[in-house]
Amino acid sequence: MLPFDLPLLLAERSSERAAGSSFWFPPQASTFAKDVDSLYMYILYISAVFFVLIVIAMVYFSYKYRRRPGYEGDSTALHNNALEIIWTVIPTIIVVWIFAKGAQGYMDMVTPPLSTIDVNVTARKWAWSFQYPNGAISTDLHVPINKASRVRLRSEDALHAFYVPAFRCKTDIVPGRVTYAWFEPILEGTFDLFCAEYCGDEHSNMITTVTVHSDEDYEKWLKEAAKPPVDIEAHGLWLYERQGCKGCHSIEPGKKIVGPSFAESFGTEQKTAAGATITVDPAYIRESILEPQKKIREGFQGASQMPSYQGKLKDDEILALTAFIEALKDGKLTDDELGKNDDKPAAAK
Amino acid sequence: MSAVATKPTHSHYESIEADNFLISSRGFLSWALTLDHKRIGLMYLIGVMSAFFLAGILALVLRTELMTPDQWFLTTQQYNQVFTLHGAIMVFLFIIPSVPAALGNFLVPVMLGAKDVAFPRLNLGSFYLWVGGAIFFLSAMLYTGLDTGWTFYTPYSTQTRGPVVAATMGVFILGFSSIFTGLNFIVTINTMRPPGMTWFKMPLFLWATYATSIIQVLATPVLGITVLLLAAERVFHIGIFDPQYNGDPVVFQHFFWFYSHPAVYIMILPGMGIISELMSVHCHKSIFGYRFIAYSSIAIALFGFLVWGHHMFTSGMADVTTIVFSALTFTVSIPSAIKVFNWLATMYKGTVQLNTPMCYALSFIFLFTIGGLTGLWLGALSTDRHLHDTYFVVAHFHYVMVGGTLVGFLGGVFHWWPKMTGKMFNDFWGLVSCGFVFVGFNLTFLPQFVMGSRGMPRRYARYLPEFQEMHQMSTVGAYLLGLGLFVALGVLMHSLRKGKKAPPNPWGGATLEWQCESPPPYYNFQTPPTVNEPYDYTPLVYRDGERGWDYVQPELPAKPVAH
Numbered sequence: 001m002l003p004f005d006l007p008l009l010l011a012e013r014s015s016e017r018a019a020g021s022s023f024w025f026p027p028q029a030s031t032f033a034k035d036v037d038s039l040y041m042y043i044l045y046i047s048a049v050f051f052v053l054i055v056i057a058m059v060y061f062s063y064k065y066r067r068r069p070g071y072e073g074d075s076t077a078l079h080n081n082a083l084e085i086i087w088t089v090i091p092t093i094i095v096v097w098i099f100a101k102g103a104q105g106y107m108d109m110v111t112p113p114l115s116t117i118d119v120n121v122t123a124r125k126w127a128w129s130f131q132y133p134n135g136a137i138s139t140d141l142h143v144p145i146n147k148a149s150r151v152r153l154r155s156e157d158a159l160h161a162f163y164v165p166a167f168r169c170k171t172d173i174v175p176g177r178v179t180y181a182w183f184e185p186i187l188e189g190t191f192d193l194f195c196a197e198y199c200g201d202e203h204s205n206m207i208t209t210v211t212v213h214s215d216e217d218y219e220k221w222l223k224e225a226a227k228p229p230v231d232i233e234a235h236g237l238w239l240y241e242r243q244g245c246k247g248c249h250s251i252e253p254g255k256k257i258v259g260p261s262f263a264e265s266f267g268t269e270q271k272t273a274a275g276a277t278i279t280v281d282p283a284y285i286r287e288s289i290l291e292p293q294k295k296i297r298e299g300f301q302g303a304s305q306m307p308s309y310q311g312k313l314k315d316d317e318i319l320a321l322t323a324f325i326e327a328l329k330d331g332k333l334t335d336d337e338l339g340k341n342d343d344k345p346a347a348a349k
Numbered sequence: 350m351s352a353v354a355t356k357p358t359h360s361h362y363e364s365i366e367a368d369n370f371l372i373s374s375r376g377f378l379s380w381a382l383t384l385d386h387k388r389i390g391l392m393y394l395i396g397v398m399s400a401f402f403l404a405g406i407l408a409l410v411l412r413t414e415l416m417t418p419d420q421w422f423l424t425t426q427q428y429n430q431v432f433t434l435h436g437a438i439m440v441f442l443f444i445i446p447s448v449p450a451a452l453g454n455f456l457v458p459v460m461l462g463a464k465d466v467a468f469p470r471l472n473l474g475s476f477y478l479w480v481g482g483a484i485f486f487l488s489a490m491l492y493t494g495l496d497t498g499w500t501f502y503t504p505y506s507t508q509t510r511g512p513v514v515a516a517t518m519g520v521f522i523l524g525f526s527s528i529f530t531g532l533n534f535i536v537t538i539n540t541m542r543p544p545g546m547t548w549f550k551m552p553l554f555l556w557a558t559y560a561t562s563i564i565q566v567l568a569t570p571v572l573g574i575t576v577l578l579l580a581a582e583r584v585f586h587i588g589i590f591d592p593q594y595n596g597d598p599v600v601f602q603h604f605f606w607f608y609s610h611p612a613v614y615i616m617i618l619p620g621m622g623i624i625s626e627l628m629s630v631h632c633h634k635s636i637f638g639y640r641f642i643a644y645s646s647i648a649i650a651l652f653g654f655l656v657w658g659h660h661m662f663t664s665g666m667a668d669v670t671t672i673v674f675s676a677l678t679f680t681v682s683i684p685s686a687i688k689v690f691n692w693l694a695t696m697y698k699g700t701v702q703l704n705t706p707m708c709y710a711l712s713f714i715f716l717f718t719i720g721g722l723t724g725l726w727l728g729a730l731s732t733d734r735h736l737h738d739t740y741f742v743v744a745h746f747h748y749v750m751v752g753g754t755l756v757g758f759l760g761g762v763f764h765w766w767p768k769m770t771g772k773m774f775n776d777f778w779g780l781v782s783c784g785f786v787f788v789g790f791n792l793t794f795l796p797q798f799v800m801g802s803r804g805m806p807r808r809y810a811r812y813l814p815e816f817q818e819m820h821q822m823s824t825v826g827a828y829l830l831g832l833g834l835f836v837a838l839g840v841l842m843h844s845l846r847k848g849k850k851a852p853p854n855p856w857g858g859a860t861l862e863w864q865c866e867s868p869p870p871y872y873n874f875q876t877p878p879t880v881n882e883p884y885d886y887t888p889l890v891y892r893d894g895e896r897g898w899d900y901v902q903p904e905l906p907a908k909p910v911a912h
Contacts, residue, residue: 105729
């Protein structure tokens with residue numbers, strides 16, 4: 001028995017693509033989407049012409065010169081230098097044109113205008129973090145419409161790639177380097193943002209969204225986003241979402257993403273991989289944040305790839321995270337308790 | 350060895366029968382320690398087919414998991430391990446050795462009218478390096494589950510759990526196997542051509558093999574160096590690829606693709622060589638534009654060294670470098686196009702026999718043309734920025750590697766099967782297998798082009814529900830493709846037991862391998878064969894099903910019969 005209902009799914013799916021999608025493409029949501037798509041279609045037409053000619057010749061010759069009684073083919077060598085030159089020169093001219101169009105489009109895509117809104121992007125296994133000029137941090141990207149935004153891309157661990165199909169924009173994020181991409185959105189709405197360079201276990205869950213706002217909405221959102229919650233537990237949750245904890249630690253009891261779940265964990269006694277017994281208390285939590293490889297819990301030794309947060313989290317932030325984990329000791333928090341500052345639609349789950 | 354000498358009373362024909370390389374000596378050691386290029390070729394054939402079977406099953410596992418956007422039966426870690434295994438086995442254990450090592454070993458000396466390759470012991474050595482490398486590589490990957498992808502990109506490969514060092518040593522060993530085979534063929538083709546066979550009277554398969562061997566000898570050492578440096582980085586932190594120790598991951602990509610892009614031509618050139626033979630023989634027509642096809646093989650081998658950067662258009666290379674690599678990339682498209690046009694022109698006014706090898710050859714042209722043309726989108730920079738690392742790329746390289754190399758390889762196996770085994774296969778079921786492979790393949794990979802341009806990234810264990818429809822089409826296609834391949838295997842196995850005896854020249858080929866018996870005696874030719882134009886069919890006359898095509902030269906005295 002298949003775990004899905006095929007006809008039903010086929011019926012449902014067609015409506016699920018973002019508004020403005022065409023058969024080939026996602027919506028044209030940035031200034032250079034149109035150029036990319038038109039070059040794509042030109043190459044498609046050129047290829048179709050060549051392909052159809054080749055297939056027609058193949059089928060026609062296969063039929064016309066098929067081996068049959070009474071038919072005598074010619075087996076002698078044929079050469080025709082004029083023909084060879086024609087079918088060398090014509091494709092050459094065409095590919096030179098394609099190259100030139102592609103290079104021209106590329107120069108636009110890598111040359112941002114002089115004034116841009118700069119967003120610092122940190123990619124880590126397996127979460128995104130976006131930091132805005134006013135200090136706000138978010139886990140999904142927000143940009144204003146009709147203004148050039150530039151993302152400054154940094155990775156904390158492996159290779160990642162910043163990919164927004166609706167913007168036709170992709171740039172690898174290389175640890176040890178800073179790379180850039182820019183785009184000018186021309187459609188309001190929410191679009192998918194993927195990690196497009198393989199980065200390990202949860203690569204395919206490293207998905208978030210980019211929301212294009214009108215000018216006023218963007219300013220409003222930016223102001224809200226810059227305020228960390230006052231309540232200490234809510235601050236812990238806020239950090240949990242923004243600092244990358246969420247990529248590996250669930251807040252549902254017993255659910256293992258990569259590392260141990262934060263729920264029903266505080267105050268419990270646990271075995272370490274080395275065989276010792278530890279209590280999940282504030283001291284252990286602090287140590288695990290700063291020196292994650294020191295005391296790994298049993299069952300997680302193979303999976304542990306956690307980087308140290310030494311220098312990345314301040315003391316009060318570690319305290320907030322500890323308070324958050326303590327609040328989870330009786331299991332999952334309700335949406336109300338979580339404060340659900342949930343203005344962003346969850347990415348693919 | 351002495352079958353002829355000890356049985357002087359046997360007639361000419363019977364003694365050749367007894368010298369059949371498959372049965373001229375018996376026992377495990379007579380195979381395990383053989384220096385006969387034909388036996389080594391057959392052992393390679395069994396080896397690469399086993400690797401292909403394994404990696405093919407893994408492909409079906411991946412496709413099955415992708416029926417649903419969420420988890421069905423593989424965790425993300427397992428999915429990543431399975432796609433790594435699939436890619437690594439296909440690339441290193443199947444495609445790279447498939448045509449050159451399996452078919453090439455069998456055919457190169459016979460096509461030259463020679464007894465063996467230049468260095469038979471090196472040849473056996475390279476087979477055992479392949480076996481050893483394969484066992485080492487597979488056991489390393491299975492031990493804890495390698496999950497780096499077949500490309501071993503740093504710094505993921507220096508961080509991840511898993512036996513990266515052992516696996517890269519497997520690649521290192523396999524690389525030597527490849528280098529030795531290439532070296533052997535270069536020397537063989539340079540020094541062992543028979544009197545009268547000038548460079549431009551060589552079969553085009555040999556030109557393709559020669560071009561491939563040059564790449565194997567020049568590029569594979571770079572792969573060896575790269576994996577050694579990777580191992581050193583992982584173990585000693587020498588600081589070349591890992592930014593944590595002041596290295597640069599992009600340097601690894603340059604190193605890796607400096608080998609792996611030319612390796613793409615190691616994979617496709619021999620396939621093209623096969624198609625040149627198949628098109629000419631089964632159209633019973635001299636190949637059109639011989640010199641253009643020969644030169645284009647060399648051109649592809651040389652240009653192939655200059656385009657590795659197109660795997661890195663989004664990697665953060667300098668803009669000028671990126672543009673230069675894009676321009677260079679387009680140069681490779683021209684020789685490939687020349688080949689396709691010349692193959693088609695070969696059909697013109699020929700006598701086209703639509704049998705199994707020919708239908709595989711026509712499938713090759715159809716699929717390779719799609720694979721080649723879709724390269725234009727990826728060579729052009731602005732479209733590549735959108736399509737890079739999406740399913741468009743996955744579809745593109747499968748059209749080249751599977752639609753091209755694998756289909757060409759199967760065509761070659763069917764074409765030379767009677768020569769290798771002495772048995773004819775059932776042509777009807779051969780055609781059925783070709784049909785399933787063709788339909789299944791297109792159904793698998795055509796939707797992936799659309800998925801890619803809609804923005805579906807590759808190497809995703811889970812995906813957005815909007816792509817499910819296309820993924821399901823793709824999966825159904827993969828089953829059909831798998832079915833076609835099983836039929837092909839069945840046809841070949843059936844022929845071994847029930848197949849009719851193959852005549853020396855069942856298809857009417859004019860190259861030298863068709864002048865010796867099927868299967869060839871262990872010494873290949875009793876008397877040096879007459880060297881003719883490789884694609885001149887005028888002296889060939891069809892006798893009957895038993896004897897196939899015979900070679901007669903009206904003006905000259907008939908071919909001297911030995912003793």
